[in-house]
Amino acid sequence: MTDYLSVSALTKYIKYKFDQDPHLQTILIKGELSNFKKHTSGHLYFNVKDDNSVINATMFRGNASKLSFTPKEGDEVLIEARVSVFEKRGNYQLYVNKMQLDGIGILYQRLAELKDKLRKEGLFDDINKKPIPQFPSSIAILTASTGAAIRDIYSTLNSRYPLVKQEYISTLVQGKQAKDDIVAKIEQADQLGVDVIILGRGGGSIEDLWNFNEEEVARAIYNCQTPIISAVGHESDYTISDLVADVRAATPTHAAVLATPDQFELMQQLKQVQLSMTRQIQQIIKQQRKRLDYLASYYKFKTPSLLYDQQIQRRDELEKQLNLNLKMKLTQARQDLRLVSQKFNLRYLLNDIKQYKSHAARYQQVIVQRLRQKLANHETQLKNKVELLNNLSPTNVMLRGYSIISKDEQVVTSVDQVSKGDQLNLSMKDGNIKASVEKVGKNDE
Known part of the structure; x- marks a missing residue:
């Protein structure tokens, strides 16, 4: 019995072999995630599979926190891991150290991040969408110079609306240089003064269409002043260019349909309008004829003199009344003139002038006498005031032997203003004296 191993012993031995094998310590593997679960502890548990096999895998929280993306079911990933055995179940599994999206997955991640960024900035908002003119006169088509897209657009435009002028601008739609070329061609088309720009290409893989997911292309479309119809890929293909553009078309053919009216539909509409206008005109003519017949049957139109006989009579009455009023006005004016003439008789006027002159002379004599009397009174008052002023003059006082004492150019009027040793100035009638106190x-001392 001692030759038999326990399950645990065998499992430990196999795990030991796995752990000692240097080829299993760091392996690089790619596959698809399935049965993905994130534990509350932060550890990740999932399977990695391809078309034929499945391997259990675990990624502990420390390594999982360093991931640059959020793993999910179905992601194609590239994994760096070691291979070991989970003893409890006896299963071998991967212990993942690093994980990143594989090719297409990375592109989808970048696409999702850019969509979220541009959506937050408002580049997808309907309020910023420009309307497509109903009857464009010119259209710029930006696509490859060869291929099905340009043929579809050309044939659709010519069949639907041959009046429109078509400006074809050969544009790179695939490859490394396509992004910059698309931006440059959008800016070029925006300067042409066309009514609509169609930006299109045929379908393809996400890599083929990737230039229409670039941020530079999206901003060029958003900043373009001319309405843009995006027709990139087929109906199931959606790019960022479709979201930013003013209108998204499922295919290049659909873009040409959205950009132009159908000439056959327009012809039908014109016929309908013509028919409607003809009916309306006929109805108006019919109504006007009825009105004309009604007016023509009016009795005054049958005897036109009835329209002006009374007016002639009325005019004669007004003319008569006008002449009468003029005569009365003229008579009254003559009477007023006669009264005025009598009032302003020349003889009476001369007598009035003579009386006014006599009154004026008398008033003038009275005024002169009063002025002379006023002047004499003022002259007497002036002489009295001059004499009084002269008597009060300091000069006359000094002539009687008095003098004016000053100290520092201030007149001294009291002994309280003077102290012993002060220098005083004495002004007399014939000069000045400098004195020391x-x-x-x-007086009372």
Whole structure:
């Protein structure tokens, strides 16, 4: 019995072999994620599979926190891991150290991030969409110079609306240089003054259509002043260019349909309008004829003199009344003139003038006498005031032996203003005296 191993012992031995094999310590593997679960602890548990096999895998929280993306069911990934055995179940599994999206997955991740960024900036908002003119006169077509897209657009435009002028601008739609070429051609078309721009190409893989998912192309479409119809790929293909453009078309043919009216539909509409207008005109003519017949049957139109006989009579009455009023006005004016003439008789006027002159002379004599009397009174008052002023003049006072004492150019009027040793100036009638104070005394001392 001692030759038999326990399950645990065998499992430990196999795990030991796995752990000691240097080829299993770091392996690179790619596959698709399935049965993906994220534990509350932060550890990730999932399977990695391809068309023929499935391997269990675990990624612990420390390594999972370093991921640049959020793994999900169906992701194609590239994994760096070690291979070991989970003893409890006896299963071998991958312990993942690093994981990244594989090719297409990375592109889809970048696409999702850019869509979210541009959506937050408002580049997809309907309020920023420009309307497509109903009857464009010119259209710029930006696509490859060869291929089904340009043929479909050309044939559709010519069959639907041959009046429109078509400006074809050969544009790279695939390859490394396509992104910059698309931006340049959009800016070129925007300067042409066309009514609509169609930006299109045929379908393809995500890699083929990737230039229409570039941020530079999206911003060029958004900043374009001319309405743009995006027709990239087929009906199931959606690119960022479709979301930013003013209108998205499922195919290049659909873009040509959206950009132009159908000439046959227009012809039908014109016929309908012509028919409607003809009916309306006929109805108007019919109504006007009825009105004309009614007016023609009016009795005054049958005897036209009835329309103006009374007016002639009325005019004669007004003319008569006007002449009468003029005569009365003229008579009254003559009477007023006669009264005025009598009022302004020349003899009476001369007598009035003579009386006014006599009154004026008398008033003038009275005024002169009063002025002379006023002047004499003022002259007497002036002489009295001059004499009084002269008597009060300091000069006359000094002539009687008095003098004016000043100190520092201030007149001294009291002994309180003077101290011993002060220099005083004495102004007299014939000059000045400089004096020094030796003693100061008051009358009561």
